[in-house]
Amino acid sequence: MASLTAAVPAAARPPRPALITWTIASLLLGVALVVYLQVAILRSFDPPLALIFGTPALVFAALLAVLRGRWVPLLGALYWALVLAANALYFAYDLTHPEFLESFIISITMSLTALIGVAAGVGATVQNYRPACNPRLPRWFATGVSVLAGLGVGAVLVALLPRPGVSAATLAQLPALITAQTRFGQPELHAQVGVPVALRLENLDPSGHSFDIDELDVHASMPPGEAALALFTPTAPGIYTFYCNVPGHREAGMIGTLIVTP
Numbered sequence: 001m002a003s004l005t006a007a008v009p010a011a012a013r014p015p016r017p018a019l020i021t022w023t024i025a026s027l028l029l030g031v032a033l034v035v036y037l038q039v040a041i042l043r044s045f046d047p048p049l050a051l052i053f054g055t056p057a058l059v060f061a062a063l064l065a066v067l068r069g070r071w072v073p074l075l076g077a078l079y080w081a082l083v084l085a086a087n088a089l090y091f092a093y094d095l096t097h098p099e100f101l102e103s104f105i106i107s108i109t110m111s112l113t114a115l116i117g118v119a120a121g122v123g124a125t126v127q128n129y130r131p132a133c134n135p136r137l138p139r140w141f142a143t144g145v146s147v148l149a150g151l152g153v154g155a156v157l158v159a160l161l162p163r164p165g166v167s168a169a170t171l172a173q174l175p176a177l178i179t180a181q182t183r184f185g186q187p188e189l190h191a192q193v194g195v196p197v198a199l200r201l202e203n204l205d206p207s208g209h210s211f212d213i214d215e216l217d218v219h220a221s222m223p224p225g226e227a228a229l230a231l232f233t234p235t236a237p238g239i240y241t242f243y244c245n246v247p248g249h250r251e252a253g254m255i256g257t258l259i260v261t262p
């Protein structure tokens with residue numbers, strides 16, 4: 001005998017709002033970028049660093065996918081805001097040094113992903129607290145993403161333009177100052193007042209460095225895997241400090257002494 005009570009269909013889950021999907025996507029893209037940065041660019045995978053960065057992103061992405069609490073998308077925005085704040089110094093350095101092309105592209109992609117993640121997370125939370133939740137992507141968000149993507153692509157194209165430089169043949173004739181494993185090859189350099197100094201700066205590391213002597217106004221970038229030129233003429237005898245201005249490198253030991261004799 002057939003049951004008289006019809007099975008009550010389970011309440012259909014409302015579709016996931018588009019902004020939550022974008023928040024989840026930003027978190028997953030962030031994890032992928034960090035792994036790519038370590039494996040392909042820095043060529044040294046650091047599991048603790050990947051875990052510190054990746055674990056909360058993956059946990060928050062899973063929570064956003066499963067939970068429907070109105071405040072949940074804020075977790076994604078909070079995560080990205082913290083990433084932006086903690087790495088502001090590095091992002092600012094990379095974004096102002098397009099000659100370090102790979103770091104430049106990674107930092108542009110990462111900071112834009114972070115901005116999109118913050119906007120999507122905050123936007124999704126605001127949508128959730130509105131009486132009539134519209135799951136579609138808001139126009140302001142689509143426009144913002146388009147503008148940011150356009151700016152990012154434009155900046156990368158400009159960074160790809162060839163830079164004027166000294167020929168490899170000329171550089172090859174100069175004495176070299178090599179950087180490897182975040183160290184200068186020579187801790188001490190010697191020069192004479194009034195005699196021009198021309199150095200071939202050879203960076204064997206997979207990330208960028210620089211050669212800076214503040215008192216002599218020497219600031220030369222050393223893109224990874226390339227040779228660059230430092231050209232200056234000391235005007236006063238003394239003991240000067242040369243160092244790398246990439247955040248954290250001077251403190252890590254990229255520092256040396258230039259002794260200028262009369």
Ligand SMILES: [Cu+2]
Nearest residue numbers: 209244246249
């Ligand atoms: Cu350095």
